[in-house]
Amino acid sequence: MGKVVLKVxxxxxxxxxxxxxxxxxxxPTETPQYAFVDNADFNKKLKANEVPKGSFIIAGQNFGCGSxxxxxxxxxxxxxxxxxxxxxxxxxxxxSINLGLPMLICPTIEADEGDEMEVxxxxxxxxxxxxxxxxxxxxxxxQAIIDAGGLVPYTRxxxxxxxxK
Amino acid sequence: MGxxxxxxVIARACGKPAxxxxxxxxxxxxxxxxxxxxxxxxxxxxxxxxxxxIEAKIWNPDRIAIILDHRVPAESSKTATNQKKLRxxxxxxxxxxxxxxxxxxxxxxxxxxxxxxxxxxxxxxVGTDSHTTSHGALGAFAFGIGATEMASxxxxxxxxxxxxxxxxxxxxxxxxxxxxxxxxxxxHLIGKLTAEGANFxxxxxxxxxxxxxxxxxxxxxxxxxxxxxATSGIVPADEETLRYLKTEAGVTEKIDVFGADPDAVYxxxxxxxxxxxxxxxACPHTVDNVKTVDQVAGIxxxxxxxxxxxxxxxxxxxxxxxxxxxxxxxxGTRMLIFPASWRIYxxxxxxxxxxxxxEAGAVVCNPGCGPCLGVHQGALGDQxxxxxxxxxxxxxxxxxxxxxxxxxxxxxxxxxxxxxxIADPRNGGR
Numbered sequence: 001m002g003k004v005v006l007k008v009x010x011x012x013x014x015x016x017x018x019x020x021x022x023x024x025x026x027x028p029t030e031t032p033q034y035a036f037v038d039n040a041d042f043n044k045k046l047k048a049n050e051v052p053k054g055s056f057i058i059a060g061q062n063f064g065c066g067s068x069x070x071x072x073x074x075x076x077x078x079x080x081x082x083x084x085x086x087x088x089x090x091x092x093x094x095x096s097i098n099l100g101l102p103m104l105i106c107p108t109i110e111a112d113e114g115d116e117m118e119v120x121x122x123x124x125x126x127x128x129x130x131x132x133x134x135x136x137x138x139x140x141x142x143q144a145i146i147d148a149g150g151l152v153p154y155t156r157x158x159x160x161x162x163x164x165k
Numbered sequence: 166m167g168x169x170x171x172x173x174v175i176a177r178a179c180g181k182p183a184x185x186x187x188x189x190x191x192x193x194x195x196x197x198x199x200x201x202x203x204x205x206x207x208x209x210x211x212x213x214x215x216x217x218x219i220e221a222k223i224w225n226p227d228r229i230a231i232i233l234d235h236r237v238p239a240e241s242s243k244t245a246t247n248q249k250k251l252r253x254x255x256x257x258x259x260x261x262x263x264x265x266x267x268x269x270x271x272x273x274x275x276x277x278x279x280x281x282x283x284x285x286x287x288x289x290x291v292g293t294d295s296h297t298t299s300h301g302a303l304g305a306f307a308f309g310i311g312a313t314e315m316a317s318x319x320x321x322x323x324x325x326x327x328x329x330x331x332x333x334x335x336x337x338x339x340x341x342x343x344x345x346x347x348x349x350x351x352x353h354l355i356g357k358l359t360a361e362g363a364n365f366x367x368x369x370x371x372x373x374x375x376x377x378x379x380x381x382x383x384x385x386x387x388x389x390x391x392x393x394x395a396t397s398g399i400v401p402a403d404e405e406t407l408r409y410l411k412t413e414a415g416v417t418e419k420i421d422v423f424g425a426d427p428d429a430v431y432x433x434x435x436x437x438x439x440x441x442x443x444x445x446x447a448c449p450h451t452v453d454n455v456k457t458v459d460q461v462a463g464i465x466x467x468x469x470x471x472x473x474x475x476x477x478x479x480x481x482x483x484x485x486x487x488x489x490x491x492x493x494x495x496x497g498t499r500m501l502i503f504p505a506s507w508r509i510y511x512x513x514x515x516x517x518x519x520x521x522x523x524e525a526g527a528v529v530c531n532p533g534c535g536p537c538l539g540v541h542q543g544a545l546g547d548q549x550x551x552x553x554x555x556x557x558x559x560x561x562x563x564x565x566x567x568x569x570x571x572x573x574x575x576x577x578x579x580x581x582x583x584x585x586x587i588a589d590p591r592n593g594g595r
Contacts, residue, residue: 016561024244026202038566065360066557070313087364090364098314145326150313155321155325156214163219
């Protein structure tokens with residue numbers, strides 16, 4: 001269970017999620033402070049710890065379009081957010097899977113800020129509105145990486161296997 | 166069933182006779198490029214090796230390219246420290262293709278890779294930069310990845326668990342009218358496809374217009390293919406590719422040229438006739454918000470930028486210099502020039518382009534990504550309007566969320582500089 005803390009529209013770019021002017025900051029431990037930094041109200045709430053882990057961002061089509069900067073995924077991951085979008089842009093989707101940022105593809109999602117959401121298996125339930133929506137599976141090729149908890153542990157396991165030969 | 170160009174590239178890189186769309190594959194990587202964000206790649210690379218007891222070693226240092234271009238020379242101590250870490254890495258891992266901040270061999274990554282002959286037809290090229298799609302101009306399958314994905318490539322030399330993408334065939338015919346060119350073509354196509362119209366797909370370019378287009382123009386259209394969401398934009402290699410690689414990039418080895426199968430299956434075919442195309446402008450704040458120049462002519466511009474990995478090549482600077490020679494940049498408008506590489510800078514210097522531009526009032530900056538993404542030089546003030554030959558106009562892109570960015574060709578940018586408003590170059594800048 002978690003609340004929707006931010007609702008955004010279509011084509012939200014990486015420049016909105018993590019503006020280029022903060023790209024010199026790279027470490028996942030340091031990026032969260034700049035998440036949605038130009039949305040001053042939301043960024044302030046994050047930094048005041050007013051957004052509990054497990055909260056949701058609801059987005060439209062093509063969330064995360066633009067740059068390959070991984071900071072856009074790591075800054076959201078740092079706050080324990082789950083992103084529900086009608087669809088994601090390719091590189092953002094892969095970066096999020098690689099880092100273990102929870103993402104749900106849900107083309108029919110209906111939710112507003114403040115709504116209480118619950119994820120159950122293949123569906124997401126908007127408790128406030130009393131409606132359920134089907135979640136689309138992530139690209140099947142990437143399931144093994146998700147199961148491993150991200151690309152770092154997945155690659156590490158392959159590296160160890162390779163070195164053992 | 167025949168294969169598209171990208172299927173053929175992937176099949177070769179997997180050592181398989183054929184692959185089908187949707188197959189999960191792990192292609193070998195021929196070239197892996199990073200810029201300053203290599204500092205994050207290095208962090209993730211070390212994370213992978215952590216606790217394994219295995220010495221952290223890049224799988225093939227000759228296939229790694231590190232190009233410093235995003236914030237050059239460093240604008241802050243933080244950037245300088247990241248750049249220093251990368252120099253240390255290059256020395257330690259004996260990385261072959263390193264371009265430091267130097268006037269002889271520096272520049273923007275997407276210009277350096279073709280210019281030095283690092284990209285070849287049939288290569289799988291990955292880069293920690295979304296505009297890595299550029300290198301499809303030379304017949305490579307080139308795409309952007311994140312830093313952790315790159316750390317995995319540095320470790321294993323292949324891209325893990327990817328699906329073979331479907332392909333949209335784009336057939337372009339007709340002769341460009343005066344003052345209309347590759348930038349207008351790609352902006353027009355992005356407007357048609359929308360910002361996610363090609364998400365997870367490859368754009369494969371064909372037609373007479375593409376066949377007669379220079380590599381410089383092909384780099385423009387492949388560079389911006391990502392703005393329609395495409396994984397990659399590809400021009401199958403041909404005579405022009407061979408000419409470029411041999412005469413401009415100095416490649417002496419044999420170059421392998423192949424095409425898509427005649428019976429390849431495409432998801433969609435888009436046909437474009439450019440003979441009546443007008444200059445195109447992408448309006449704030451999305452690249453697919455495309456209009457013709459007459460629809461936005463007259464809008465006051467505070468800053469004009471010509472340069473970047475999209476339009477900072479010699480032909481672009483020539484257009485700008487020809488238009489501005491003996492004229493002046495309008496008072497109240499700033500004009501910044503960012504050549505795509507130092508080789509281009511030096512050639513433009515020899516030919517007098519840079520003097521013409523500076524005498525007109527333009528500020529000629531050093532090659533780099535500069536203002537394009539708002540990390541270094543040329544930031545916009547509140548409520549300011551920029552007109553740029555760069556590739557993105559997202560809110561906040563040029564360093565200020567309270568500013569607006571319009572995207573255009575060098576022809577439109579130069580004509581507009583003289584009058585200080587968005588202007589149609591076909592009307593002599595009126």
